[in-house]
Amino acid sequence: xxxxxxxxxxxxxxxxxxxxxxxEKDRLIAILNDVQERFGYIPKQAxxxxxxxxxxxxxxxxxxxxxxxRFTLAPKGKYNISVCxxxxxxxxxxxxxxxxxxxxxxxxxxxxxxxxxFSIDDVRxxxxxxxxxxxxxxxEVYGNATVKKLDEVIDKYASEE
Amino acid sequence: MKTIAEIESIRKEKRxxxxxxxxxxxxxxxxxxxxxxxxxxxxxxSPKIIENFRRIIEEKGIKxxxxxxxxxxxxxxxxxxxxxxxxxxxxxHVTPEDCEEIIQSHICEGKKVERLLCKDxxxxxxxxxDDLNFYKKQKRIALKNxxxxxxxxxxxxxxxxxxxxxEKVLTSMKPDEVxxxxxxxxLRGRGGAGFPTGKxxxxxxxxxxxxxxxxxxxxxxxxxxxxxxxxxxxxxxCVLEAMAIAGYAIGANQGYIYVxxxxxxxxxxxxxxxxxxxxxxxxxxxxxxxxxxxxxxxxLGAGAFVCGEETALLESIEGKRGQPRVKPPxxxxxxxxxxxxxxxxxxxxxxxxxIILNGADWxxxxxxENSKGTKVFALGGNVNxxxxxxxPMGTTLREIVFDIGGGxxxxxxxxxxxxGGPSGGCIPAEHLDTPIDYxxxxxxxxxMGSGGLIVMDDSKCMVDIARFYLDFTVSESCGxxxxxxxxxxxxxxxxxxxxxxxxxxxxxYKLELLAxxxxxxxxxxxxxxxxxxxxxxxxxxxxxxxxxxxYNMCRAGQCKELCEITIDPxxxxxxxxxxRNCPVHAISGEPKQVHKIDQDLCIKCGTCVDKCPxxxxxx
Numbered sequence: 051x052x053x054x055x056x057x058x059x060x061x062x063x064x065x066x067x068x069x070x071x072x073x074e075k076d077r078l079i080a081i082l083n084d085v086q087e088r089f090g091y092i093p094k095q096a097x098x099x100x101x102x103x104x105x106x107x108x109x110x111x112x113x114x115x116x117x118x119x120r121f122t123l124a125p126k127g128k129y130n131i132s133v134c135x136x137x138x139x140x141x142x143x144x145x146x147x148x149x150x151x152x153x154x155x156x157x158x159x160x161x162x163x164x165x166x167x168f169s170i171d172d173v174r175x176x177x178x179x180x181x182x183x184x185x186x187x188x189x190e191v192y193g194n195a196t197v198k199k200l201d202e203v204i205d206k207y208a209s210e211e
Numbered sequence: 212m213k214t215i216a217e218i219e220s221i222r223k224e225k226r227x228x229x230x231x232x233x234x235x236x237x238x239x240x241x242x243x244x245x246x247x248x249x250x251x252x253x254x255x256x257s258p259k260i261i262e263n264f265r266r267i268i269e270e271k272g273i274k275x276x277x278x279x280x281x282x283x284x285x286x287x288x289x290x291x292x293x294x295x296x297x298x299x300x301x302x303x304h305v306t307p308e309d310c311e312e313i314i315q316s317h318i319c320e321g322k323k324v325e326r327l328l329c330k331d332x333x334x335x336x337x338x339x340x341d342d343l344n345f346y347k348k349q350k351r352i353a354l355k356n357x358x359x360x361x362x363x364x365x366x367x368x369x370x371x372x373x374x375x376x377x378e379k380v381l382t383s384m385k386p387d388e389v390x391x392x393x394x395x396x397x398l399r400g401r402g403g404a405g406f407p408t409g410k411x412x413x414x415x416x417x418x419x420x421x422x423x424x425x426x427x428x429x430x431x432x433x434x435x436x437x438x439x440x441x442x443x444x445x446x447x448x449c450v451l452e453a454m455a456i457a458g459y460a461i462g463a464n465q466g467y468i469y470v471x472x473x474x475x476x477x478x479x480x481x482x483x484x485x486x487x488x489x490x491x492x493x494x495x496x497x498x499x500x501x502x503x504x505x506x507x508x509x510x511l512g513a514g515a516f517v518c519g520e521e522t523a524l525l526e527s528i529e530g531k532r533g534q535p536r537v538k539p540p541x542x543x544x545x546x547x548x549x550x551x552x553x554x555x556x557x558x559x560x561x562x563x564x565x566i567i568l569n570g571a572d573w574x575x576x577x578x579x580e581n582s583k584g585t586k587v588f589a590l591g592g593n594v595n596x597x598x599x600x601x602x603p604m605g606t607t608l609r610e611i612v613f614d615i616g617g618g619x620x621x622x623x624x625x626x627x628x629x630x631g632g633p634s635g636g637c638i639p640a641e642h643l644d645t646p647i648d649y650x651x652x653x654x655x656x657x658x659m660g661s662g663g664l665i666v667m668d669d670s671k672c673m674v675d676i677a678r679f680y681l682d683f684t685v686s687e688s689c690g691x692x693x694x695x696x697x698x699x700x701x702x703x704x705x706x707x708x709x710x711x712x713x714x715x716x717x718x719x720y721k722l723e724l725l726a727x728x729x730x731x732x733x734x735x736x737x738x739x740x741x742x743x744x745x746x747x748x749x750x751x752x753x754x755x756x757x758x759x760x761x762y763n764m765c766r767a768g769q770c771k772e773l774c775e776i777t778i779d780p781x782x783x784x785x786x787x788x789x790x791r792n793c794p795v796h797a798i799s800g801e802p803k804q805v806h807k808i809d810q811d812l813c814i815k816c817g818t819c820v821d822k823c824p825x826x827x828x829x830x
Contacts, residue, residue, distance in 0.1 A: 075529070075530050076528060076529045076530040077530060078530035078531075079510075079511065079512075079513055079527065079530055080510070080511060082513065083472055083511050083513060113532055114530070114531065114532055117515060117532040117533065117689070118512075118513035118514050118515050118533075119513075119514035119515065120472060120473075120513040120514035121513060121514075135434070136434035136435045137434045137435035137591070137592065137629065137632065137663065137665045137679075138434075138435040138591030138592050138597070138665055139435075140434075140679055141592040141593060141665060141667050141671060141676075142592070142593070143816075143817070146814070146815075146816040146817070149814060149816075150794060150814070150816070153795075153814070174432070174434045174516070174683065175433075175434040175435060175436070175437075175473075176250075176254075176473070177250040177251070177437050177440055177473070177474065178250060178251050178254045178287075179251070179287065179435055179437060179589060179591040179597060180251040180287025180288050180290055180591075180597045180598060181251060181254065181255065181287075181290075182591065182592075182597070184254075191254035191255075193254065193255060196818070197794040197816050197818060198792065198794060198818070201794055
């Protein structure tokens, strides 16, 4: 019953999103970007709706979703920690930030903690090279980062409800 | 919809109003507080700074002061940056809490806030922008308006000769003449490969078709590069204007800008600019009453490096997986939706309007014999002045790293500079005096690339750097052709085992063989250039590779499996600073006693090495 509830909600939201676009196949990526932003991932129900709307087979949509790193098939944690691994950050020690985040939260990049609170991403260049090394928690940027600062930030969010 | 005369009157009126932005000697009673709203400064709270300035000015009822958001000033390392004109006072690392003091002291009492004034590498206070070494050797063409105008106000762009080039082209030039000027100027593609822009345009012009397209490639995927983003954020209109000019030259009525979704600020500014241009009739039907129609749409990328390759980009705009097509046919004959298409990089387009206005000869007089004009670099890594620089072609690497970049921080030595990102190579100290242009860079095993320039100091392991780039290419390979899909993966495995101390005797030979075969056989630019970081480091830093394989040694101490962090008992005073700062509690010891590191717990982050005041800890 609950499952159906979620599906209905997604259907309703999808209607709103799809209305904005003409029924042209080249709009697929734009629509997926919208869906990803709205739900934080691309639910199967949404893929079905898009498939109907644009007349593109599900398999093809799945192929596009898995090709682009921005699209995900499962939701991220409440606090998504993205460690920048662009070159500027890398030469300033970003790898040790990523190692530390993995060690502390006991998950790998792309995974979510069992309580759904944290997830880790390794991203390529968030564009704040002047502040390297950089990590982000959701949209908040932490520049000139150190392992210690990362620890503090994770602890802060972990203690929050 | 505005006529030419109306645009001209906006230009005149606004230019007078904004004169104090570029004229140091301006007698204007007004003051403009310019705050950088590029991505770097925005992430360190510049929107809040603008908000505070505006609020305080209103509360105090101050007249004749305007707070303006601008694009990137270039010196990102000093951000957030606030510049007050006309006197050009440069405040660095400003926080939202500093606004009150700046307004009270600088604006109300006429006293500069000393503690916030920008300091150069030697710690000396910089009075004016132009006094900074960082700006002295630069020549701004593509970045001309960045940091000067508010990118969300088309009027400010028009004030500084905006849309004048389009007017000139539409009212007094034939398409062939436009292409002729661009060809004569010697402008080459700034996206990496350096194909002559005029030639690209003429190919597309000569195709017969009912529909043609102009595409701006703003899919800047190269990690550590942010030139295109800064242009789009600081001066989006110059790209739109150039696209319209290109459209007129080749006979296209529709343009697309393919931009990364990871650049939200740039996307917003582009949307605003397109809407404003449409409102003025500078995009749309019958521009300047010339009968020429041109419109532009934005298409978002979704995080795939390979989409910077032109044919992969076309696939992506068509809504498919971004896999490169086999060439020929080239996009100029069969591009987007099978129609003739030109694809130009953001920086290339940013030069076009200036070439039309100032003439081909002017542009051709800058730079070297085969590489004309300037190049924008995103200077990053282990260098003091991290930021965006634009220099004439032919400037040496030494000038960029040491004069403009202010050298290497923390008393370390220069080891290598990496240009061209994952497609480029590492340039060692012996080639620091090479004048930078397309040919000279490829002759020393690197390439111009889009303009990322990462400086590395002697604490970097070159094998690890090569592994880092290969890791990038492997995860970004689209999987279409075998050499790239499988070959780069095998190369990564070899490099990884070298870094872990498990290298085998013939690994070096295998690596080189693989690299050269991939170079020859991959179908697109990504695969063909993927081995470059490995080949160039093998050429210039072969000793390090041999040390990794034969002696299980990493001289830079970066490869964790090959190094141990130890405390010198002779030098340790037992201050406990290392113990307190160790994130994994691997260090033990009583106060005033020699401390010890538990090697099983140590993650080799190096925090203790940096923290020790007695230099007792080493890798």
